[in-house]
Amino acid sequence: MHPTDDAPDDLPRRSFLRIAGLTTAGWVVGTSALTLAESVAGKLFMPVNDRLDALLLNPQKPVPEFPVSAIEPKALIVNTFRFTPQIDPATFRLTVNGAVNHPLNLDLATIQKLPLTSMVIRHVCVEGWAAIVQWGGVRLRDVIQMAQPKVGVRYVYFQSADGYYESWDLASALHPQTILAYQKNGALLPVENGAPLRLASPIKLGYKLSKWVTGITLTSQLLPQMGYWEDQGYEWFAGI
Amino acid sequence: MLTSGLQIYNANPVFGGREGLHFPFIGLLGGWLAGGRHWHFAAMWFFALNLLWYGIYVLVTQRWKHRYVGDNDIKALQQSRNPKRRIYAWHRIVYTSIIPVLLLALLSGIGMYKPAQFHWIVDFFGDWFALRVVHFLTVPTVIVFAIAHSWLALKAGGDRLVESMFWEEDGQRQQAK
Numbered sequence: 001m002h003p004t005d006d007a008p009d010d011l012p013r014r015s016f017l018r019i020a021g022l023t024t025a026g027w028v029v030g031t032s033a034l035t036l037a038e039s040v041a042g043k044l045f046m047p048v049n050d051r052l053d054a055l056l057l058n059p060q061k062p063v064p065e066f067p068v069s070a071i072e073p074k075a076l077i078v079n080t081f082r083f084t085p086q087i088d089p090a091t092f093r094l095t096v097n098g099a100v101n102h103p104l105n106l107d108l109a110t111i112q113k114l115p116l117t118s119m120v121i122r123h124v125c126v127e128g129w130a131a132i133v134q135w136g137g138v139r140l141r142d143v144i145q146m147a148q149p150k151v152g153v154r155y156v157y158f159q160s161a162d163g164y165y166e167s168w169d170l171a172s173a174l175h176p177q178t179i180l181a182y183q184k185n186g187a188l189l190p191v192e193n194g195a196p197l198r199l200a201s202p203i204k205l206g207y208k209l210s211k212w213v214t215g216i217t218l219t220s221q222l223l224p225q226m227g228y229w230e231d232q233g234y235e236w237f238a239g240i
Numbered sequence: 241m242l243t244s245g246l247q248i249y250n251a252n253p254v255f256g257g258r259e260g261l262h263f264p265f266i267g268l269l270g271g272w273l274a275g276g277r278h279w280h281f282a283a284m285w286f287f288a289l290n291l292l293w294y295g296i297y298v299l300v301t302q303r304w305k306h307r308y309v310g311d312n313d314i315k316a317l318q319q320s321r322n323p324k325r326r327i328y329a330w331h332r333i334v335y336t337s338i339i340p341v342l343l344l345a346l347l348s349g350i351g352m353y354k355p356a357q358f359h360w361i362v363d364f365f366g367d368w369f370a371l372r373v374v375h376f377l378t379v380p381t382v383i384v385f386a387i388a389h390s391w392l393a394l395k396a397g398g399d400r401l402v403e404s405m406f407w408e409e410d411g412q413r414q415q416a417k
Binding site: 049 | 249257266269274282352354362372
C-alpha cells in the first residue's frame with residue numbers, strides 16, 4: 001500500500017466540513033439577503049393578495065357566528081400601540097364627515113338608540129392568536145347611511161383618540177357584521193378594549209379594528225397614509 | 241415557507257403564547273412579522289401552484305397508478321428477503337406519505353389565512369389551536385421527510401437513482417429493470 005492511501009480517510013472529513021461550512025454560510029447569507037428583500041416580496045405580492053382578499057369577500061353574506069358558550073374571555077389579548085386614552089362618555093362625540101351630504105356629530109346616547117347588533121365571532125390577530133368574543137353595538141352601515149355618502153365613495157377612514165388611524169374598503173365597512181361596538185362579552189366595553197366605541201368585525205384582522213374611534217371620514221381615494229401598521233409594511237386589505 | 245413561517249410563529253408561539261419558546265434567528269426569514277408574512281404569502285403561490293401542477297401531471301400521465309406505495313410494497317415488507325426490495329418499499333411509503341402532509345399544510349394554511357371565508361376548514365380541524373398545531377407540525381414533518389427521503393433514495397438506488405431523478409432519463413429506465 002502506498003503511504004498516501006491514508007489520505008482518502010481524511011479527505012471526505014475535510015470536504016464534509018467544507019461543505020457543511022459553505023452550506024451554513026450560504027444559508028445565513030441567503031436568508032439575510034431575502035430578509036433585506038422582504039419589502040420587495042411584499043410590494044410584488046401584496047397587490048395580488050389584496051385583490052384575492054377582495055374577491056373572497058362576500059360583502060353581504062354574514063360569517064357564521066358562535067354560541068355564547070364558546071366565548072373565550074381570557075384569549076383576547078390587549079394590544080395598544082401607544083397609550084390608553086381616557087374619554088369622558090358625556091362629552092364624547094363621533095364625527096362622520098368627508099364625502100357625505102349630511103355630516104354627523106353624534107353623542108353616545110344617540111348612538112345607543114340605534115338598533116343594537118350583537119354577535120359572537122372570532123377575533124383574529126395578525127400575530128397568529130385568535131379569540132371568540134361577543135361584541136354589541138351599531139352597524140357601521142347604519143351610521144354611514146345616516147350620513148348619506150356621496151356617489152363615488154370607496155374608502156372609509158377611522159381616527160382614534162390615541163392617534164391611531166385606519167382605512168377600509170367600503171364593501172367591508174358596509175358588511176352586516178361590521179359594527180361600532182360599545183359592548184363586550186355581555187358587559188359595557190372596557191376602556192382597554194376601546195371604550196366608548198371601537199370597530200368589531202369577523203372579516204378583518206385585529207389591527208384593522210380601531211379602538212377609541214372618534215372620527216369617520218369617507219373618501220373616494222386612498223390617501224398616502226393608509227393606516228398606522230399599513231404605513232410600516234403590513235397588508236392594507238387584511239381580510240380574513 | 242418554513243423559515244418565514246417560523247418568523248410568523250415567533251410573533252405568538254403556538255405553544256406557550258408570548259412566554260413560549262421562540263425560534264433563533266438562524267431559522268427565520270423576514271426580520272419582523274410583516275416581513276415574514278410578505279415572504280410566506282409570496283411563497284404560498286409557488287407552493288400551491290406547484291402542488292396543483294404536480295397533481296395535474298400525475299393524473300394526466302396516469303403515473304399515479306404505479307408511482308406510489310401499493311399492495312406489492314406491503315407484501316415485499318412482509319415477505320421479501322431481498323433487502324434492496326425492502327428498502328425500496330420503505331422509500332415508496334415515505335414519499336407517498338408526504339403528499340397528504342403537504343396538502344394538509346396547504347389546507348390548514350388557507351384555514352388560518354382566511355378563517356372567515358373558509359370557516360369550514362377551521363371547523364374541520366376542530367378549533368383555532370388545533371389548526372395552528374397541525375399547520376406547525378408540518379414543519380418538523382417535512383424536515384424529517386427530507387432527511388429520510390434522501391437517505392432512503394441513496395440506499396434504494398444509490399447515486400444512479402439520485403442522478404436519474406434530476407437529469408438522467410436513461411438512469412431511471414435502467415434502474416427500473
